[in-house]
Amino acid sequence: MNFAIIGCGFIAKKHALAIDKISNANLIAVCDRVPEMMGFYSETYGAKAYVDSTEMLKDPLIDIVCICTPSGLHAPIAEEVARAKKHIVMEKPIAMTLEETDRIINASELNGVKLTVVHPNRFRTVVQETKKILDQNLLGKISHANCLVNWNRGQEYYDQAPWRGTKTHDGGVLMNQAIHNLDLLLWFIGKPTEVFSMEATRLRNIEAEDVSTGVVRFENGVLANIQASTTVYPKNYEESITIFGEKGTLKIGGTNALHFEKLEVEDLEDAEIQEIINRVEQDPWGTPGHQRIIEEMIFAIQNNKEPAVTGEDGKRALKLVLAFYESAASKRLVNILLEKREVSK
Numbered sequence: 619m620n621f622a623i624i625g626c627g628f629i630a631k632k633h634a635l636a637i638d639k640i641s642n643a644n645l646i647a648v649c650d651r652v653p654e655m656m657g658f659y660s661e662t663y664g665a666k667a668y669v670d671s672t673e674m675l676k677d678p679l680i681d682i683v684c685i686c687t688p689s690g691l692h693a694p695i696a697e698e699v700a701r702a703k704k705h706i707v708m709e710k711p712i713a714m715t716l717e718e719t720d721r722i723i724n725a726s727e728l729n730g731v732k733l734t735v736v737h738p739n740r741f742r743t744v745v746q747e748t749k750k751i752l753d754q755n756l757l758g759k760i761s762h763a764n765c766l767v768n769w770n771r772g773q774e775y776y777d778q779a780p781w782r783g784t785k786t787h788d789g790g791v792l793m794n795q796a797i798h799n800l801d802l803l804l805w806f807i808g809k810p811t812e813v814f815s816m817e818a819t820r821l822r823n824i825e826a827e828d829v830s831t832g833v834v835r836f837e838n839g840v841l842a843n844i845q846a847s848t849t850v851y852p853k854n855y856e857e858s859i860t861i862f863g864e865k866g867t868l869k870i871g872g873t874n875a876l877h878f879e880k881l882e883v884e885d886l887e888d889a890e891i892q893e894i895i896n897r898v899e900q901d902p903w904g905t906p907g908h909q910r911i912i913e914e915m916i917f918a919i920q921n922n923k924e925p926a927v928t929g930e931d932g933k934r935a936l937k938l939v940l941a942f943y944e945s946a947a948s949k950r951l952v953n954i955l956l957e958k959r960e961v962s963k
C-alpha cells in the first residue's frame with residue numbers, strides 16, 4: 619500500500635513513523651503549502667514533495683492519503699482525495715461541522731473509497747481491557763460515569779499557528795483534546811440523548827473555549843459528567859474516565875488515561891483482576907494508536923471490511939462536541955437525537 623500525507627506539521631510525523639513501521643506500507647508522497655515542511659519526509663523516506671495536492675493526487679501509485687491539515691480544511695481536501703479514488707485516513711476531528719462531515723462521508727461512499735478517523739486512544743491497552751470488561755457486562759447496569767481532561771496548553775501552543783484556538787478551524791479543548799475522551803465514552807456507553815454544558819475562555823487568548831463542563835444523558839439512562847480544560851498550572855494534570863456499575867467500579871486514569879486507578883468487579887477473582895492490571899502495566903501504550911489505525915485501514919481495504927474507526931464514529935464524536943457548544947451558547951438542554959436540532963425549554 620502506497621501512502622501520501624497532506625499537511626506536514628506536528629501530527630504528520632506520527633503518520634510517517636507508523637507507515638514506516640508497517641511492512642506492506644510505503645510513504646511515497648507528501649504535500650504541504652510550505653515547502654520547508656516536507657524536507658524531513660523526502661530525506662528520511664524518499665517521499666516526493668508537492669505544494670499542490672491536485673498535482674500529487676494524479677499519481678496513480680498512491681492508494682491511501684493521510685489528511686493532517688488544520689481541522690477546518692479537512693472537508694474540501696477529503697472531497698478532492700475521494701474524487702481521486704484514494705482511501706482516506708482522516709485526522710480528528712473528522713471536520714468542524716456536521717454538514718462538512720456529511721460531505722466527506724458522501725464523497726467516500728460515492729467514490730468507493732474507505733474512510734477512517736484517527737481516534738488512536740481506543741488502542742491503548744487499558745482502553746482495550748475496559749472495552750472487554752464492558753462487552754462482557756461485568757459491571758452490570760451502569761449508573762453513571764465521569765470524564766476529566768485537565769491539561770495544560772500554554773499561550774505559546776495556541777500562538778504556533780493562526781488556525782489554533784479559532785472556532786472555524788480548530789475549536790477549543792473539547793474539539794481538539796477532549797474529543798478523544800468523548801469518543802471513548804460513546805464507545806463504552808452508547809448513544810447520548812441529552813447534553814447540558816457551560817464553557818468559558820478563562821486563561822488563554824483564543825476565540826474558542828479553554829474550559830468546558832457538562833452533563834450527558836445516554837439512551838440507556840447512564841449519566842456522565844465531563845470536565846475539560848487546557849488551563850491547568852503548570853502542566854498536564856489528569857485524564858480519566860470512571861464508570862460506576864451495580865457490580866463493579868472502574869477508573870482509567872493518570873496524567874494520560876493509561877492505567878487502572880480502580881478496578882473492582884464482583885464477578886472477577888482477585889487473581890483475574892491482577893492479571894488484567896498486569897497486562898496493562900506491561901505495555902500501557904500498546905502499539906502506537908496511529909499505527910493500529912493505519913494497520914486496521916489496510917486490513918479493511920484488503921478484506922473489504924469496515925475500518926476499526928469509521929467516518930460515522932468520527933461523526934458521532936463531533937456531534938457530541940457540537941451539542942456541548944450548542945448548549946453552552948443557548949444556555950439550554952440540547953436533545954442530541956433529533957436530526958434537526960431542537961432546543962428543549
Ligand SMILES: NC(=O)c1ccc[n+]([C@@H]2O[C@H](COP(=O)([O-])OP(=O)(O)OC[C@H]3O[C@@H](n4cnc5c(N)ncnc54)[C@H](O)[C@@H]3O)[C@@H](O)[C@H]2O)c1
Nearest residue numbers: 625626627628629649650651655686687688689709710736
Ligand atoms: N490524533 C491526534 O492525537 C492528533 C494530535 C494532534 C493534532 N491532530 C489533528 O491533526 C491536524 C493537524 O494538526 P497539527 O498539530 O499537525 O497542525 P500543524 O499546524 O502542526 O500542521 C498542519 C500543516 O498543514 C499544512 N497545510 C495547511 N493547509 C494546507 C493545504 N491546503 N494543503 C497542504 N498542507 C496544508 C501547514 O502548512 C502545516 O504544515 C488537526 O486536525 C489536529 O486536530 C490530531
